[in-house]
């Protein structure tokens with residue numbers, strides 16, 4: 130370490146070194162990072178921000194009336210309770226629920242990104258604890274990221290993991306791609322982030338190198354900046370949620386003009402005839418698609434004709450499938466790539482979600498990454514992750530999922546550590562209502578998120594800088610020894626310390642801790658990687674050496690193209706794990722489910738959540754550039770991106786003019802589900818008819834007593850719909866919805882998102 134003041138650490142948004150100059154926290158990106166991420170600069174102000182939770186707190190209503198449904202959740206006062214007492218109370222409550230209902234009584238899905246350290250990873254900790262203490266918990270499956278794709282892709286090609294993360298690499302793009310047709314783009318703001326950490330941000334350089342070599346990038350999407358300037362992309366603005374129509378029209382041109390790769394289709398796909406019959410019968414002509422997408426027919430034809438015979442790569446962003454019928458663009462994009470015949474070639478074919486995260490487009494490590502074992506969950510019950518409100522509001526209710534008719538479980542207690550449902554979920558007024566139905570809500574948090582403000586028991590946890598850990602992911606070549614940089618805030622404890630204390634009270638200490646303290650676990654987790662290194666005959670430093678060095682470089686596997694390359698090279702020997710062993714352009718299995726909202730081949734399904742006279746604009750609620758989701762929204766970098774204290778909504782100057790909105794005005798975004806305030810900025814980087822308000826501003830209800838309160842800070846999830854993508858996947862559809870935007874003329878309500886809730890003693894009765 131060159132600077133003795135600075136110590137190694139890592140976050141999902143980058144590896145770095147940190148330390149104090151006096152009482153000022155200094156954060157320096159890892160010296161090997163060619164393109165460091167500004168999000169790192171959220172740390173200095175966040176560390177000791179008053180939004181941090183200082184001590185254990187119990188909601189007054191729960192303390193006085195005990196567990197049970199309670200309409201005061203979300204607007205109640207909190208009482209500070211000493212650690213020992215709060216742990217005793219929580220332990221008895223867990224015993225009560227376990228005895229009454231067993232593991233089915235606890236919802237422990239606890240979706241969320243937590244922090245980068247692999248040992249203190251809160252979601253792994255809570256799962257391990259619930260498995261040890263209760264024998265399991267009701268879990269959630271899939272993700273908000275890839276809700277639709279993770280269910281459809283295995284039916285038609287391979288797992289989302291295989292198609293998204295072990296496929297075409299940035300090295301291949303830089304060296305081989307001739308055309309990259311990027312649906313939803315590959316915004317650098319997104320690939321800046323990777324779970325477990327990222328030491329080198331390589332995407333900008335790779336796209337620049339490809340463009341300089343002559344590769345043509347085409348961005349299909351509503352926002353011009355979804356590809357970096359370095360890509361020199363041509364922008365094809367498209368009406369959101371109409372990409373499937375464009376893809377089908379491109380396929381139609383390839384089909385009717387005989388431009389598609391017949392040999393590839395015959396050898397590597399199944400069901401082409403049925404798909405082709407559909408293309409012809411609708412017909413999915415360029416003129417038809419022009420009417421839906423807003424892209425002129427001549428442009429569609431020219432684009433289709435420009436693709437064959439080149440090393441083309443089709444990418445489809447996660448964002449496209451986080452919408453109504455989100456399965457379709459994922460499948461139609463694959464069909465288009467199949468007809469172009471480049472799948473499995475270096476830099477060519479189909480890469481779902483390339484550039485969505487820093488994990489994609491990279492080589493895999495040749496040794497295992499650190500991960501905390503979670504134990505065994507004996508409870509079979511689960512929900513698709515984005516059906517949380519449905520489950521809580523409708524316990525026992527029936528729903529469809531991936532060919533099954535299922536029923537929602539009926540948990541009594543909900544335990545959340547490392548996630549923020551008031552960030553990630555849709556229709557937040559409905560989510561509030563859902564959380565009011567549970568008997569007990571327990572939340573471990575760093576800071577007073579809206580989720581914590583709904584909880585009955587709020588336990589303050591350390592943030593990453595306040596503890597030691599190991600930063601590691603399956604695609605990053607550096608494993609980081611995350612040194613402790615600062616002392617814990619106030620009474621905050623590590624999640625592991627909290628769960629250990631609960632395990633003692635529940636009589637499962639040995640199962641949960643296996644006799645190790647945190648340092649002991651770090652060494653244990655590290656030794657797995659070390660054994661792999663030894664097994665490969667590579668230098669394998671001891672834990673003490675690793676810790677002193679601050680990092681270790683891991684060997685990476687060959688850039689082998691993953692399952693598509695293997696399949697192309699040897700279709701009989703390395704078939705895909707689909708029923709036909711091929712890319713399925715028609716799926717008997719999916720067709721057999723009989724879902725009208727996800728038929729047996731890529732299909733144009735007209736979206737229903739579309740503009741009308743009252744909500745004439747399309748809202749794109751995408752990932753924020755200045756933070757990871759809601760994490761450290763109160764940090765300096767995130768705050769600097771706001772204006773007048775509110776999140777910024779971008780809109781086209783013509784849409785603003787039509788509404789009398791000027792640059793910097795406070796506006797109200799509204800629809801039938803709710804409303805929020807934001808500060809308007811006018812830009813032609815957003816296509817006309819679209820407004821862009823990213824996620825992540827902390828939910829800040831003006832009056833939490835109202836049924837559908839106004840969020841004064843700019844959280845778009847008060848507007849989005851809580852509806853699944855289809856009966857197949859039931860994925861999150863939060864990316865898009867229809868809204869109106871109006872100039873806000875009233876008195877500006879104050880922003881209180883980052884003020885801690887009032888202590889009970891001084892709260893108004």
Ligand SMILES: Nc1nc2c(c(=O)[nH]1)N[C@H]1C(S)=C(S)[C@@H](COP(=O)(O)OP(=O)(O)OC[C@H]3O[C@@H](n4cnc5c(=O)[nH]c(N)nc54)[C@H](O)[C@@H]3O)O[C@H]1N2
Pocket residue numbers: 240241242243244249250251273274275451546547548549550552553554573574575576578590591592593624750751752757758759760761824845846849863864
């Ligand atoms: N409208 C709309 N909504 C979306 C999306 C969208 O595109 N549009 N995108 C969705 C996507 S892809 C995702 S992945 C989700 C993300 O949703 P989340 O993953 O829930 O969002 P985060 O803000 O990362 O939440 C992590 C929480 O963990 C806390 N935390 C961090 N470290 C620790 C720790 O060590 N211990 C504990 N106990 N807590 C910790 C943080 O303070 C934070 O509150 O949002 C989804 N929501």
Ligand SMILES: Nc1nc2c(c(=O)[nH]1)N[C@H]1C(S)=C(S)[C@@H](COP(=O)(O)OP(=O)(O)OC[C@H]3O[C@@H](n4cnc5c(=O)[nH]c(N)nc54)[C@H](O)[C@@H]3O)O[C@H]1N2
Pocket residue numbers: 273274275312313314316318319320321322349350351352355367368369370371372446447448449451452485486749750751752753754755756757758864865
């Ligand atoms: N800085 C930062 N980076 C992040 C995150 C973060 O919170 N902050 N979150 C991380 C996570 S967990 C994930 S899963 C990934 C998410 O990766 P994505 O889901 O791909 O990211 P988004 O920014 O939500 O969406 C990408 C783009 O899709 C475009 N889009 C939306 N709808 C449509 C459509 O109908 N058609 C077309 N053609 N384009 C459309 C939008 O313009 C949007 O900017 O990002 C990761 N990276």
Ligand SMILES: [Mo]
Pocket residue numbers: 273274275
């Ligand atoms: Mo995500």
